[in-house]
Every structure is written in C-alpha cells, then in structure tokens.
Amino acid sequence: MVKILFVCLGNICRSPMAEAIFKHLAYNEGLDSKLYIQSAGTAGYHIGDAPDYRTIQVCTENDIEIHHKGQKLQKEDFLEYDYIIGMDEDNIQDILDRRGTIAGKAEILKMRAFDTINKDGDVPDPYYGSLIQFNEVYVMLSRCAPALLNYIRNKSGV
Ligand code: 4NP
Numbered sequence: 001m002v003k004i005l006f007v008c009l010g011n012i013c014r015s016p017m018a019e020a021i022f023k024h025l026a027y028n029e030g031l032d033s034k035l036y037i038q039s040a041g042t043a044g045y046h047i048g049d050a051p052d053y054r055t056i057q058v059c060t061e062n063d064i065e066i067h068h069k070g071q072k073l074q075k076e077d078f079l080e081y082d083y084i085i086g087m088d089e090d091n092i093q094d095i096l097d098r099r100g101t102i103a104g105k106a107e108i109l110k111m112r113a114f115d116t117i118n119k120d121g122d123v124p125d126p127y128y129g130s131l132i133q134f135n136e137v138y139v140m141l142s143r144c145a146p147a148l149l150n151y152i153r154n155k156s157g158v
Contacts, residue, residue, distance in 0.1 A: 001034065001035070001036050002034060002035050002036070002082050002083075002152060002156045002158050003035075003036045003038075003080060003081045003082050003083070004022065004035060004036065004037050004038070004081065004082065004083045004085065004152065005038050005039065005040055005073075005077055005081040005083070005084045005085070005106075006018040006019050006022070006037075006038070006039040006040075006085050006087070006111075007039065007040050007041065007042060007073055007084055007085065007086050007087065007091050007095055008039075008041060008042075008086075008087040008088070008091055008123075008125070009041055009042055009043050009090070009091065009094075009125060010041050010043060010045055010046050010070070010127065011039055011040055011041030011046055011068075011070045011071060011072070012041075012046045012049055012050075012051050012052045012055065012070055012127075013051070013052045013054070013055050013125070013126050013127050013134070013137070014055075014087045014123050014125065014126070014137055014141070015039035015040065015041065015087060016039050016051040016055055016066060016068040016070075017051070017055045017058065017059060017066070017134075017137060017138060017141055018039060018085070018087070018111065018123075018141050018145075019037055019038060019039035019066075019068060020059050020064045020065065020066040020067075020068070021059075021064055021138075021141050021142055021145050022035075022037050022145055022148070022149070023037050023065075024064045024065070025145050025146065025149055026149070029149065031149075031153075031158060034158045035152075035158065038071075038081075039068060039071075040071045040072060040073040040074075040077065041070060041071070041072055041073065042072075042073055042090075042091055042094035042095065042098070043072065044072040046070035047070050047071060047072055048069050048070055048071075049069065049070040050068070050069065050070075051066055051068055051070075052127070052134075054126070054130075054131055054134040055134060057131065057134070058131070058134045058135055058137075058138045059138075062138065062142075073094075073095065073098055075098065075099075075100075075102060077104075077106065078098075078099050078102045078104025078105075078106045079102070079104045079105065079106075080106075081104075081105075081106045082105060082106060082107065082152075082156060083106065083107050083109060083152060084106045084107070084108050084109070085108075085109045085110070085111050085148070086108065086109070086110050086111065087110075087111050087122065087123040087125075088110075088122035088123060088124065088125065089110070089122055092108065092110055095108055096108065107155075109148075110122075111123050111141065111144050111148070112140070112144060114144040114145075114147035114148040114151065115140070115143055115144050115147075116143055116144075116147065117143065123137055123140055123141065123144075124136075124137070
C-alpha cells in the first residue's frame with residue numbers, strides 16, 4: 001500500500017478537497033486498493049470538524065464524494081506516509097519544521113509542482129474568500145492530480 005497525505009493549514013478547505021479529488025482519480029484508475037489517501041492540517045484548529053461547507057459544495061457539484069474529519073499532522077506521519085504533499089510554501093516550511101530530525105521515509109512535495117500551467121505557485125488559501133476561490137482551488141487541484149498520480153505510479157511502481 002502506498003500512503004499519501006495531503007496537507008494544508010486548517011484541513012477543512014484545500015487538503016480535504018485534494019484528498020477527495022485524488023481518491024476519485026485513484027478509483028477511476030483502478031488503484032483505490034493500492035493507495036491509502038488522507039489529509040491533515042499543520043494547525044489543530046479544526047480537529048474532528050467536517051470540511052468547510054464550500055469545499056463540500058464544490059466537490060458535490062463536481063460529483064466528487066467527500067468524507068473527512070479534520071486532523072493535525074503528527075510526527076508519526078513522517079514514518080507512516082510515503083508522500084506528504086503541501087498546498088503552499090508556508091505548509092512546506094511547517095511540514096519541514098515538524099519533521100525536524102526524524103528520518104522518516106516520507107517524500108515531501110508541493111502540489112503545484114505537478115501543475116501543467118504554472119509550477120511555481122501555491123494552492124492559495126480560500127478560507128477568507130468566496131465560492132469563486134473554492135472553485136479556482138478545485139480547478140487547480142484537478143489539473144495537478146493526474147501528474148501527481150503519474151509521478152507516484154512511476155516512483156512507487158503501482
Ligand atoms: P485550509 O484553509 O488550510 O485550506 O483548510 C483554512 C481553514 C481554516 C483556517 C485557515 C485556513 N483557520 O484559520 O481556521
């Protein structure tokens with residue numbers, strides 16, 4: 001089983017959406033039994049919470065099932081997961097800080113590195129925005145997900 005963890009700040013907007021989109025893609029590719037896909041936040045503000053209603057709305061409108069309860073990134077995650085994927089540069093810095101000197105197996109990646117349009121950007125935090133920003137995040141994540149899946153397939157041989 002290859003284990004993949006999507007990470008943002010609060011784990012209610014971007015990373016649960018990335019988790020849901022990636023699960024949908026894995027299912028369509030017949031890989032759902034080979035990939036374990038989860039998400040977490042660098043902060044613990046929303047532990048146990050459902051995703052933001054706007055993330056649920058955008059996923060539902062696009063026929064993507066979403067079921068998640070907020071959780072915080074743990075030190076053990078660096079030992080358990082093969083890939084930890086941050087949404088923005090702050091997430092990457094926080095992930096690296098939390099890893100510290102743990103010699104975990106997790107490869108730390110940034111989601112936009114897999115974008116087909118602009119590989120340098122962030123997946124911007126939509127929390128203080130409107131449904132427009134949530135839809136933009138959805139489009140961005142959907143664009144990055146197939147290239148990320150290809151990368152994982154080649155690297156992990158699934
Ligand atoms: P996310 O968005 O990192 O995409 O889940 C946020 C959600 C909540 C907060 C910040 C960002 N917050 O400050 O509660």
